[in-house]
Amino acid sequence: MGRGLWTLLLWSAAAGAAGAAGMEEDDSAALALPGAQVAPATSARTTSLTLEGVETAAAQDHGSEQEAQRVSADARYDSALAAGWRAIVAARLDAEWANRFDTLQEIGTLKEAYLSWQLQPSLLLDAGRINGRQGVAYGYNPTDFFRTDAVRSIVSIDPNSLRDNRLGTVMLRGQQLWDSGALSVVYAPRLTDHASAAPMDPDIGATNARGRWLVSFSQRIATDWTPQWLAFGGEGQEPQLGANLTALLGQSMVAYAEVSGGRSSSLWAQALDLPQSDSWRSRAATGLTYSTASKLSLTLEYEYNGAGLGTIAWDAARFGTLPRYGRYREYALAQQDPATRSNLFLYATWQDLVVQHLDLSAFLRQDLADHSRLPYVELRRHWTAFDLALRWQDAWGDSKSDYGASPQRQTWQFVIDYYL
Amino acid sequence: MSSLQWRALRNTVLAALLGLLPLVTAQAVTPGAPQPGAGQPEPSEAEAQKILAASDAVRNPSHSFGLTNTMTEYRHGRQTDVSTLQIYAKADGNSGQYRNLIRFVAPARDVNKLMLKNGNDLWFYDPSSQASVRISPRQRLLGQAANGDVVTVNFSRDYRARLVGEEDIDDGDRISHHCHKLALTAAANDVTYDSLEIWIDASNSHPIKARFYAESGQLLKTAYYRHYERQLEVERPTETVIIDGLDHQWVTIMRYTDYAWRDVPDSWLQRDYLARFRPE
Numbered sequence: 195m196g197r198g199l200w201t202l203l204l205w206s207a208a209a210g211a212a213g214a215a216g217m218e219e220d221d222s223a224a225l226a227l228p229g230a231q232v233a234p235a236t237s238a239r240t241t242s243l244t245l246e247g248v249e250t251a252a253a254q255d256h257g258s259e260q261e262a263q264r265v266s267a268d269a270r271y272d273s274a275l276a277a278g279w280r281a282i283v284a285a286r287l288d289a290e291w292a293n294r295f296d297t298l299q300e301i302g303t304l305k306e307a308y309l310s311w312q313l314q315p316s317l318l319l320d321a322g323r324i325n326g327r328q329g330v331a332y333g334y335n336p337t338d339f340f341r342t343d344a345v346r347s348i349v350s351i352d353p354n355s356l357r358d359n360r361l362g363t364v365m366l367r368g369q370q371l372w373d374s375g376a377l378s379v380v381y382a383p384r385l386t387d388h389a390s391a392a393p394m395d396p397d398i399g400a401t402n403a404r405g406r407w408l409v410s411f412s413q414r415i416a417t418d419w420t421p422q423w424l425a426f427g428g429e430g431q432e433p434q435l436g437a438n439l440t441a442l443l444g445q446s447m448v449a450y451a452e453v454s455g456g457r458s459s460s461l462w463a464q465a466l467d468l469p470q471s472d473s474w475r476s477r478a479a480t481g482l483t484y485s486t487a488s489k490l491s492l493t494l495e496y497e498y499n500g501a502g503l504g505t506i507a508w509d510a511a512r513f514g515t516l517p518r519y520g521r522y523r524e525y526a527l528a529q530q531d532p533a534t535r536s537n538l539f540l541y542a543t544w545q546d547l548v549v550q551h552l553d554l555s556a557f558l559r560q561d562l563a564d565h566s567r568l569p570y571v572e573l574r575r576h577w578t579a580f581d582l583a584l585r586w587q588d589a590w591g592d593s594k595s596d597y598g599a600s601p602q603r604q605t606w607q608f609v610i611d612y613y614l
Numbered sequence: 615m616s617s618l619q620w621r622a623l624r625n626t627v628l629a630a631l632l633g634l635l636p637l638v639t640a641q642a643v644t645p646g647a648p649q650p651g652a653g654q655p656e657p658s659e660a661e662a663q664k665i666l667a668a669s670d671a672v673r674n675p676s677h678s679f680g681l682t683n684t685m686t687e688y689r690h691g692r693q694t695d696v697s698t699l700q701i702y703a704k705a706d707g708n709s710g711q712y713r714n715l716i717r718f719v720a721p722a723r724d725v726n727k728l729m730l731k732n733g734n735d736l737w738f739y740d741p742s743s744q745a746s747v748r749i750s751p752r753q754r755l756l757g758q759a760a761n762g763d764v765v766t767v768n769f770s771r772d773y774r775a776r777l778v779g780e781e782d783i784d785d786g787d788r789i790s791h792h793c794h795k796l797a798l799t800a801a802a803n804d805v806t807y808d809s810l811e812i813w814i815d816a817s818n819s820h821p822i823k824a825r826f827y828a829e830s831g832q833l834l835k836t837a838y839y840r841h842y843e844r845q846l847e848v849e850r851p852t853e854t855v856i857i858d859g860l861d862h863q864w865v866t867i868m869r870y871t872d873y874a875w876r877d878v879p880d881s882w883l884q885r886d887y888l889a890r891f892r893p894e
Contacts, residue, residue, distance in 0.1 A: 224857045224865040225786050225838060227688050242725045270742060272726065272892075280892060284742065305742075310890075316881040318890055327744040357743040369886070373879075376886035412886050418734045420884065442734055446752035485752045550694060578696070578721055613722035 240273040243614040248349075252605040255593065260602070264290040266349065268359075280310040284325075286359055288347045300393040301347045306362045316371040323396070325362035326380060328410065328424065329452050329479075330438045333539035333559065334497040334532060336454040336477030337436035339408055339426040340382070341530045343389070343400045351570060351587065352557075356530070363401040375413035375420070382406045384429060404429040418442060424454075432457040432472055443482070451480040461501040461533075462511070465525030466518055475500040477531075481539070493541040499532045505563040508534050512564075512594040523599070533596055534563040551576050559597065566591025566598045583609040662775035665794050668819035669812070670770050673839075674712070675846045678704035680876035680893065682719070688865040697721065700893045704878040706733070713883045717893050728891055732883045739888035746885050769812065772805045773798035783813050785822045786840030786855050791815045793822055807834060820849065826859070833859035845873040 246266040253259050270284040284305040291298040308322025325344075329335030333353050344360040365382040387403040406428030414420040424436035434456030441449045455476040463470035481495030503511055503522075511519050526533040537559060544554040552575050559568040567590040574583040585607040591598025680702045687695035698719040703712045713732045718724040728739040736749045769775070775796045782790050793813040800808055808829040813822045820842060826835040835858060839851035852871070858864035882891065 221836060221838075221857060222788075223691070224688075224862070225788065225840075225855055227686075227691070227855075227865055227867060239719065239725050242722065244723070268742075270726075272741070274892065312890070315879050325744050330746070330748065354743065354745075357745055358740075369890070371881040371884070371887055373881050374884075376881075376884065378886070412884070414884070420735070422886075440748045442750060444750075446750050448748050448750045450748065483750070485750055487752070491753065550689065576723070581723070611723070 240271060242270045244268045245612045245614070247610045249608045250605060251607075252602040255601045255603055260292065262290060262292045264288060264349065275309075278312040280312075281308075282310065282322075283307045286347070288349055302394045303346045303359060303361060304396045305360065308362075318369045318371075320365075320367040320369075323362040323364045323401075324367060325360065326365065326367065326408070327357060328408075328422075328436070328438065330440050330450045331452040331479035331481065331495060331497075332483075332493050332541050333495050333557070334479040334499075334537070335452060335530075336479060336499075337424055337426075337438055337452050338530075339406070339424070339434065339436070339454075340401070343403075343528050345528075345530065346397060346400070350585075351568070352555075352572070361397060361401050363406075364398060375411070377412075378408075378410045380408040382408075382428075404431075406431075426454075426456075434458075446485050448483045449481070450483075451478065453478040453480075455500070458501060460503075461499070461526055461529065461531060462503060462507070462522055464501075465522045477501065479539075489545040491543045493539075495539040495541070497532055497537040497539055499535055499537075502526070502532050502535045503563070504535050508563045508596075512599075532561075534561050536562040538562060547573075561591075561596035564591060564595040566595035568597040579613055581609075581611040581613075583607075583611070585609060658777060659775065662777040662794075662796050663770060665777070665814055665819065666773070666775045666796060666798070666812070667770040669814045669821045670768050672819055672821060672848060672850060674768065675703075675848070675850075675875075676705075678702070678876055678878040679846055680872070680874050681870050682872040684869045684871070686867045686869075688863075688867070690863045697724075700872075702876050702878050702882075702893065704880075704883065713878075715878070715882060715888075715891055715893075717891070728888050730883065730885060730888055735885075737885050737888065739885075741889070744889055746888055748885075769798055769810075772800065772802045773810070774801045778811075780816065781813065783823060786838030786853070791820075791822050792817065818849070821851070835859050841869075845870075846875065 244267070246264075246268070248264040248266075250262045250264070251259060252262070266286065266288045268286045272280065272282045275281050284307075286303040286305060287300065288303075289298060289300045304323060306323055306325050308320050308324050310318060310320045312318050326340050327335070327338055329338045335341065335357075340363045341360070344363070345356055346361055347359060349355060349359060363382045364385060365380050367378060367380045369376060369378045382402060382405065384405040385402040386399045389399040389403070390397050406426070408424065408426045410422055410424045412420055412422045419441065422438040424438075425433055426436065427433040434454055436454035437452070439451045443449050453476065455474060457472040458464075458475050459470040459472055460475070462468070476498070477500055478498045479495055481493055483491060483493040485491045511522060523533060539557065539559050541557045542555070546552065547554045552573065554571070554573055556569070556571040558570075561567070568587070569590065570585070570587040572583055572585045574581055585605075587605045589597050589600045589603055593599060680700070682698060682700050684696065684698045686693060700717045700719050702715040705712050714730070716729045716731075718727045726741050728741075730737045730739070734751055736751070736753075737746050738749060739746045775798050777794060778797045779795050780792065781795050782792050784790055791813075792815070794816050796812050796814065798810045798812060807826040810824055810826045812824040814820065815822055821839045823839070824837045825833060826837070828834050835856055837857075838855040840855065841851060841853040842849045843852045844850075845852065852869065854868045856866045856868070881887065
């Protein structure tokens with residue numbers, strides 16, 4: 195007889211005995227439960243591996259339907275080599291095909307590979323490929339300066355996935371911490387400008403085509419109030435400034451603001467390599483997250499890209515020359531910048547929806563220039579070692595709009611994730 | 615990782631940390647410190663407060679420390695969840711609040727994710743994306759975290775105690791103890807429970823059992839502190855059983871192991887250190 199059945203029998207017997215004896219509530223039954231059976235870990239686990247299988251069915255704009263399959267492996271290794279030394283390696287492999295294996299396409303992403311040296315408890319140095327992500331916003335991170343050209347394989351439009359599944363940048367990083375703040379200095383050298391589409395290439399050229407630097411500084415200036423200030427620059431680019439701010443508004447709401455700014459040409463001029471004098475351009479993402487007692491969290495975020503196209507320019511671009519428009523879209527995507535100036539992002543998560551371990555996450559992006567929208571919903575049921583998920587996304591807007599331009603309309607995905 | 619996984623993770627962590635861990639998330643005990651909201655207590659109140667403070671000291675080590683917390687959740691007698699956390703805790707010299715760094719050990723989907731709690735400065739960190747997400751105090755009360763304050767609040771700081779009698783009650787191991795029974799009422803506005811009853815062993819100040827009530831008088835949680843062992847120089851409960859007051863079929867058992875004194879520099883207790891934190 196299995197242990198689970200014994201537990202249930204003991205539970206039933208104890209509950210019955212408690213009732214017969216007039217004991218309070220069901221306490222005796224609860225106290226008879228066996229408790230944790232897993233052996234507590236005494237040292238940090240060094241490796242983790244996630245396997246994922248996805249079946250996709252997408253309705254095309256012209257009415258046909260397209261199916262695709264994908265399997266992915268995502269591994270991470272993080273281990274102490276000696277006192278004060280750590281080695282971190284994270285990599286991902288995606289293999290996708292469309293019903294027939296002769297259409298198989300593979301792409302590897304070396305996300306991180308670096309050494310970390312803790313000279314003192316509060317002084318650290320790192321060297322290697324590092325995913326040095328910055329930012330506090332959910333849908334758009336203007337201070338995430340190393341995001342450019344970092345995504346090699348888009349497996350989901352979920353912003354969390356775009357942040358997870360990307361290339362780090364080869365850099366040297368030093369960090370000094372003190373009781374109320376920290377200072378980090380990063381230098382990412384120019385290594386090669388030869389980007390590679392080869393499946394297993396580390397693609398150093400995508401992230402280190404030019405030298406760049408970043409300084410970030412945090413200082414607590416009041417209780418629960420620690421803004422972060424950043425300065426970023428590089429070859430062929432004027433210095434950019436940035437800030438990350440978060441604040442509590444009562445017990446249920448977090449407000450955040452992420453801003454950057456500096457002199458640059460417009461995204462359009464950059465994409466088409468047009469001569470244009472630099473002027474000050476700002477980017478921002480600011481929002482509120484509100485949580486309810488029913489396990490629902492809602493985030494509303496306003497996103498502004500001062501280098502993107504305003505409404506009039508956007509209309510001119512999308513109804514103008516197709517190659518230039520296409521080039522601009524491609525460039526904005528690689529920069530992980532919105533194509534237009536203003537967007538709204540509504541994000542919702544709901545844990546234990548209806549039944550325990552069933553979670554809902556959903557978001558809606560809206561382009562405020564052409565009013566196209568991108569809805570995305572995921573229902574996920576999780577067990578100890580694996581998850582099953584059903585995803586749906588659509589593209590609402592005409593074929594020349596920001597989010598309606600995708601040839602795919604309704605897309606369904608069935609996902610299984612296995613955690614090792 | 616999806617945002618919902620984030621939510622589930624942070625709720626579980628917060629459950630254990632912010633509240634579920636008797637030893638980790640409670641405020642540090644500062645003997646003799648004035649109690650919030652209290653004027654000059656009546657002699658009987660002072661005695662009750664002293665009993666309560668002594669009980670807090672049983673649950674809360676006096677210096678920074680680490681431990682492992684394994685949480686097992688049951689619904690209708692069937693195990694539905696197991697999570698394991700590794701926790702570093704350090705008391706704030708000024709407020710007496712414990713500040714925590716927590717690493718997820720299990721389940722596998724959450725391995726090596728972190729949470730920082732420093733007062734109301736609450737952050738979750740995912741090593742795969744290097745993303746830190748700030749969360750609100752309300753979010754710590756979602757899911758299992760609702761159990762948190764059952765066992766982790768430093769009662770002598772947040773509540774005014776009144777001695778209402780002596781009772782012989784059974785502990786979580788069904789052994790009878792002669793206890794002080796205290797009635798506590800909230801002395802601070804931001805506490806989770808409006809009032810509670812707690813039974814404290816009259817011979818050694820061990821907390822044995824507590825009941826937690828909403829403002830309406832509804833029973834929200836019952837907690838049993840059991841399996842006392844000598845840890846970090848004091849006999850401390852190494853297991854807490856939490857029974858939901860609204861759904862008696864929902865039970866969470868927390869087991870504490872791997873106690874050790876840990877040096878936790880203040881400079882580690884900030885968002886910028888999360889990517890660096892690596893427990894021993």
